[in-house]
Amino acid sequence: MAIFQKSIIILCMALLSACAGTSNTKSESTSAKNTAAKQPNGSSKGGGYYLDDGPGDNTSIDIASIPDAQPRTEKPLVSSNKPYQALGQKYVPMTNYAPYTKQGVASWYGKRYHGRKTSSGEVYDMYSMSAAHTTLPIPSYVRVVNPANGRAVVVRVNDRGPFKHDRLIDLSYAAAYKLGLVAQGSGLVEVTAIDTSPEALKNAANINVAKIEPSYASTAQIGEYSNSLNTSNTPTAESASNKEVSPASYYVQAGAFKSEANGEVLQKKILTLDLAGNAAVTNVYNNGLHRVRLGPFSSKREADIHANKVRSQLNISAIVTNQ
Template identity: 50%
Template structure:
């Protein structure tokens, strides 16, 4: 009886450990343990299609320096009037006041390494942007009014060709403005001069980004020559725009079979300040590269410009009507 009195408590203790003591029982090695936390699902945001951040971004994107405004020659072909997705655009050909509020989107790895409308290669980690009408190249300050963050970017591409968007930003620029997670957001865009100062925005109305779609009676644009890249323009998103001539009086200075010869003449005209704040371009048509300036506001202005070019360069210059 005495021995039984000591054995009963011991047996009772062993039963408690076996039934309720989780630390004393090893888990079954053959069973898979269920994780207690789910992996977070990455947000897709509002970027294009299957676009997104790069796989190996720089360590500190916030330290990527802003673009530094400087004097650059506008690119004639990239600043010609053009048509894209059924709308017509007339780019600015000189640095003018511009201030607009609208939606900014961004493009990343899907378009990284593609050619922009300016001919440069898109780098998602550089401070660049795309705009429909600002000169290529030019510089703007982009501000996120929600958080006060501001960046300076170099406009080197055309787009976005969507009614609800004002500007496309590189991944780096959008990151610094904290637009990455949302994919897009409201921003203020201000044109800067070559010293990085805001061009005075006196009496500026809201700038239309494009004209209305062509009416059914409008003449269709001529088909682009298959071997004439100067008649088309492609942005980093592989969207093709068709360059479109504007009616008016032009001054034709030369005609060449080689594009390089026309490009050299364009540079000479610019170096001698003979462009008179009009567009000068090496325009391809019917197998020939024609260097021309215009359109001028009147035939008298065109004739005066032609006479000045003849005097300075001792070359033929004729007035033509487009």
């Protein structure tokens, strides 16, 4: 009887062990399938949906209306621009602006890194217009153009990467979305560094977004127009004389939303923090968007001061426009 009971116990233990082994194998197999399913076209070469990365769960954000990064003079961070090594490769970052234009493959990163610290020490926001580069100064600004569709954006480099030899730049989810790269995961782009020295910004030698009224152009279009501005677009003396000259008024666009309620929330924040001074804060509806706007200001300098206040206190990319 004792021998029979021992045999029953041994048999039960063997069955339990077999079940446990089957469960683990199935779990690993399912995990592998799920990982492959998140990669575009079932390949890890596409970027984008790598591992548990991908678009965020917040579908209420109107990504297309997120303004480009507004170039401004910033001091390079010593700690973020030291020589370093990653994946066996040595990198020597630039510590100051230098002319830089290069074509290569852009990838993007999203919710997997959202909320984590970047190489600059700032928190990564997948809905900001930012990017990672292996050697460009941190922080710095670049214009990124997708030659396949002509779209262009301006982003702020505040992180390091990508470290794959076939990648040139890692874009935030918002930047990749506006360039039309999200679905395919990666794509060929041209990256051009922007000179943000006080002299360059004053003369608008390499970027001029203020001439485009946002009521008539999206932020992506602003980047495209700024690339095409040339002397042929300058009105002749004869045509200028036929137009009534009026003093310029400058505004600060703090955000653009499809939802009026979202615009009102931002409007109230700006008013509560007294970021507009004596200027008005309006939630203007135009071309299908509710634009939160501060102004008018009598000079661009005054508008820039208030734009910087909005950026620093609300951590959003406010842009200066005129009409």
